[in-house]
Amino acid sequence: MIKHMTRAGSMVLLLVAALYPGAAVAHEGADLEVDPCVRWVGESAVHFSAYQPQYELKAQYCTDIPKTGETFLVVDLVDPALRNVPVGLRIVKGNGSNEAEAQTVADWRPSHHPTGVVGGETTLDEGLYRVIITAEGRNPSRYQYLLRVQMIDYQKLVRSVVVPLLGVLLCVWLRVQAPAIELAAELVGGPPFVGRPACRPQRLGLCRAHIQPARHIRRAGHRGRPAI
Numbered sequence: 654m655i656k657h658m659t660r661a662g663s664m665v666l667l668l669v670a671a672l673y674p675g676a677a678v679a680h681e682g683a684d685l686e687v688d689p690c691v692r693w694v695g696e697s698a699v700h701f702s703a704y705q706p707q708y709e710l711k712a713q714y715c716t717d718i719p720k721t722g723e724t725f726l727v728v729d730l731v732d733p734a735l736r737n738v739p740v741g742l743r744i745v746k747g748n749g750s751n752e753a754e755a756q757t758v759a760d761w762r763p764s765h766h767p768t769g770v771v772g773g774e775t776t777l778d779e780g781l782y783r784v785i786i787t788a789e790g791r792n793p794s795r796y797q798y799l800l801r802v803q804m805i806d807y808q809k810l811v812r813s814v815v816v817p818l819l820g821v822l823l824c825v826w827l828r829v830q831a832p833a834i835e836l837a838a839e840l841v842g843g844p845p846f847v848g849r850p851a852c853r854p855q856r857l858g859l860c861r862a863h864i865q866p867a868r869h870i871r872r873a874g875h876r877g878r879p880a881i
Contacts, residue, residue, distance in 0.1 A: 688700070690716070692786075692796040692798065694794040694795065695794075697731075698732055701729075702714070702715065702727045702728075703715065703724055703800070705718065705719075705722065705724055705725070707723060716799060717804075718777065718801065718802045718803070719803060720802075722777070724775060725773075726742070726744075726772065726774070726775065728786055729770055730769040735766075735769075736766060738765070738789055739765055739788070740764070740765075740766055740787070741761055741764070742759075742761040742773065743761070744757070744760075744785070745785065746758055746782060747782070747783065748783060752783075752785075755783070771786070777802045780802060780804070781800065782802065783798070784798040784799075
């Protein structure tokens with residue numbers, strides 16, 4: 654019963670995508686120029702989305718798919734010209750470096766898609782996949798996506814966790830070192846010192862004990878003479 658309901662919900666998603674092809678392009682209001690789910694070949698673009706309604710009915714994924722199993726793939730033909738030429742979709746196992754020997758997981762042969770949407774269902778196991786979208790015609794085009802299924806994207810992990818952590822550690826270190834930095838700034842560029850020649854930075858630790866700032870002299874009650 655639940656499986657039939659899930660499949661029905663999935664078909665509704667595909668139907669909505671077909672009736673409203675611009676919905677996938679919006680992708681939560683993201684600009685096409687920076688949307689990671691958009692691929693460009695010259696002035697022509699496509700938008701890719703993946704759904705797993707058996708887990709999350711409304712969740713939309715792109716290149717990182719959190720779980721294995723049945724996955725619905727939707728390609729929105731952003732360029733209206735692509736609706737007038739045959740467009741196909743192929744999924745191969747691995748990163749696609751050796752496409753001739755790669756295992757084909759799913760293959761939708763090129764055909765016309767007047768609605769501007771190419772969609773289908775396949776089963777994905779854990780690992781890397783290459784999505785290859787081909788557009789035939791006078792100017793053949795080829796768009797590719799690298800999918801990670803139930804895998805950790807370490808580059809994204811570094812950007813989201815390690816870099817902010819380094820920033821926090823740097824702030825803590827600067828706060829701990831603040832008194833020493835202020836002392837060095839005072840000795841090098843602070844108020845004039847009386848009674849000793851100016852100390853060089855490499856000798857600050859040696860001569861600080863023998864120097865009294867001018868403001869301390871005024872508090873001692875002597876004008877023009879150092880306090881003894």
